[in-house]
Amino acid sequence: MKRALISDIHGNLEALRAVLDDVREQGIREIYCLGDIIGYGPNPRECLDTVTEFDACILGNHDQAALFDPDGFNPVALRAIYWTREQLESGPGSPAAMSRRWDFLGELPSSKNEGEFLFVHGSPREPTNEYVFPEDVYNQTKMRSLFGRIELFCFQGHTHVPGVFTESGEFISPEECGYCYSLSDTKAMVNVGSVGQPRDSDPRACYTILEERQVRFRRVEYPFEETIAKIYAQPSLDNMLGDRLREGR
Numbered sequence: 001m002k003r004a005l006i007s008d009i010h011g012n013l014e015a016l017r018a019v020l021d022d023v024r025e026q027g028i029r030e031i032y033c034l035g036d037i038i039g040y041g042p043n044p045r046e047c048l049d050t051v052t053e054f055d056a057c058i059l060g061n062h063d064q065a066a067l068f069d070p071d072g073f074n075p076v077a078l079r080a081i082y083w084t085r086e087q088l089e090s091g092p093g094s095p096a097a098m099s100r101r102w103d104f105l106g107e108l109p110s111s112k113n114e115g116e117f118l119f120v121h122g123s124p125r126e127p128t129n130e131y132v133f134p135e136d137v138y139n140q141t142k143m144r145s146l147f148g149r150i151e152l153f154c155f156q157g158h159t160h161v162p163g164v165f166t167e168s169g170e171f172i173s174p175e176e177c178g179y180c181y182s183l184s185d186t187k188a189m190v191n192v193g194s195v196g197q198p199r200d201s202d203p204r205a206c207y208t209i210l211e212e213r214q215v216r217f218r219r220v221e222y223p224f225e226e227t228i229a230k231i232y233a234q235p236s237l238d239n240m241l242g243d244r245l246r247e248g249r
């Protein structure tokens with residue numbers, strides 16, 4: 001079975017559309033979203049409505065922040081969260097469409113377990129909020145604890161930095177493995193990258209294809225200047241949220 005794993009869309013509709021076009025061209029029908037559908041980007045409603053059609057979705061910290069009192073966010077992210085909330089609480093759209101979005105967000109699970117595959121937003125230890133950065137491979141205590149919580153493979157997002165963490169203590173970026181990594185019988189955590197706000201210096205949208213035990217990282221160009229123009233036009237969204245899309249940071 002071939003499945004697309006996408007994460008951290010962050011209200012970026014142009015990036016989401018480009019990724020979904022690519023998913024279709026690859027002949028993939030099943031799509032899992034690993035959270036952070038909204039927050040930062042200018043099209044939270046449209047992105048949410050698209051994700052409701054997917055086969056599975058996990059709760060991200062920004063999705064959670066739209067529902068409950070946001071905690072641990074910087075001022076720029078916080079303003080974007082409050083603006084996103086307003087967008088979800090106001091039109092256009094029928095009251096039914098509005099409550100459908102809130103219900104969808106409110107019912108998102110924090111993880112999905114499919115035997116040897118675990119899907120989370122952050123980490124196997126704290127599925128919604130914990131970051132696992134490439135440099136964490138030097139923190140053996142943390143890595144041991146994280147690997148201790150997975151049966152075999154964990155797929156996650158949250159840092160917006162794609163790559164594979166091996167149990168032997170390596171982080172392998174998509175470039176380093178030629179955008180393709182074969183999972184073996186040893187444990188691995190795979191960060192699927194970010195659709196709407198990549199932070200690995202590559203501005204192209206990122207997602208991952210999982211087919212049997214083969215992981216493929218895809219990079220997809222999208223018209224980010226359109227997204228940036230929308231962010232610049234919205235005073236509640238800091239210009240920096242647009243600028244970073246250009247550089248992938």
Ligand SMILES: [Fe+2]
Binds near residue numbers: 008010036060158160
């Ligand atoms: Fe995120």
